[in-house]
Amino acid sequence: MNDSEILETVQSQYASVARSGLSNDSAAVRSVAQAFGYSEADLASLPATANMGLSCGNPVALAGLREGEVVVDLGSGGGLDVFLAAQRVGPTGKAIGIDMTPEMIERARAGAFKVGATNVEFHLAPIDQLPLADGSVDCVLSNCVINLVPDKLRAFREIFRVLKPGGRIAISDIALKQPLPAEVLADVQAYVGCISGALEIDVYERLLREAGFVAVVVQETGSDLNAYAQAGPGGPCASSGCCTPAEESESVVHEGLTQILTQWDVNAYAASVRVHALKPELLAG
Numbered sequence: 001m002n003d004s005e006i007l008e009t010v011q012s013q014y015a016s017v018a019r020s021g022l023s024n025d026s027a028a029v030r031s032v033a034q035a036f037g038y039s040e041a042d043l044a045s046l047p048a049t050a051n052m053g054l055s056c057g058n059p060v061a062l063a064g065l066r067e068g069e070v071v072v073d074l075g076s077g078g079g080l081d082v083f084l085a086a087q088r089v090g091p092t093g094k095a096i097g098i099d100m101t102p103e104m105i106e107r108a109r110a111g112a113f114k115v116g117a118t119n120v121e122f123h124l125a126p127i128d129q130l131p132l133a134d135g136s137v138d139c140v141l142s143n144c145v146i147n148l149v150p151d152k153l154r155a156f157r158e159i160f161r162v163l164k165p166g167g168r169i170a171i172s173d174i175a176l177k178q179p180l181p182a183e184v185l186a187d188v189q190a191y192v193g194c195i196s197g198a199l200e201i202d203v204y205e206r207l208l209r210e211a212g213f214v215a216v217v218v219q220e221t222g223s224d225l226n227a228y229a230q231a232g233p234g235g236p237c238a239s240s241g242c243c244t245p246a247e248e249s250e251s252v253v254h255e256g257l258t259q260i261l262t263q264w265d266v267n268a269y270a271a272s273v274r275v276h277a278l279k280p281e282l283l284a285g
Helices: 003-019 027-035 040-044 080-089 102-115 152-162 188-192 201-210 225-231 236-240 245-250 252-263
Strands: 070-074 094-099 120-124 137-143 163-176 214-220 270-278
Touching (some): 003 188, 027 040, 070 152, 080 102, 080 120, 094 102, 152 201, 163 201
Parallel strands (some): 070 094, 070 137, 094 120, 137 163
Antiparallel strands (some): 163 270
């Protein structure tokens, strides 16, 4: 598939997740988030629709957010990390979500209305074409989304553009420890499921530096990627009745991931990583 076909497939399948009943009300969905670093207190503070079991880390916990900062979450989905970031930056700060899927934006905005969040906003846009001014953001977050972007260098350059001098990124993502088998690379569900579009760790670091970032760190977290199967049709969601059959059938992303995880030892090839980097400060002229 070409890049436009990939993006169309990704958008279509994540739209189906947004329309599904997957939410924080499901013990299986909560278990995925907890496996990747979210606490019970984090999850209890959110609108239930913000969490759909799509995380691969907790970038807000890594970001060192401060009162009054402007923070942007790329691929914000239902708003999980936007709402958590909004709590950290407070009423004088702002948390902005960017997502290319209208259904995700609709879900996130409904969640913001439900909880009365006044320092959040959500914009429909691809993350390599951000509707933000140059040098306007203190921190950029992303959670298991960069791997879905066909042109990752373009995305990194766009992140660099919107960051203030001295601004930072705190990203949770999937990266590769070794090349994937050809069968996985050719599987569209492996791409949508955040596996086959992932960069190898050294390439991830190189592209960030090429985009202009310094102090680049891409570090494995040690999390078990099999946690994703918990929200799939074969996980406890199915056996405990915590999701309805309609919810399961609409979670195409989770179904695809479960199939991949049963066929391959994904942990041998891929890893959840935390990514940190800085935009250099302006030099005195």
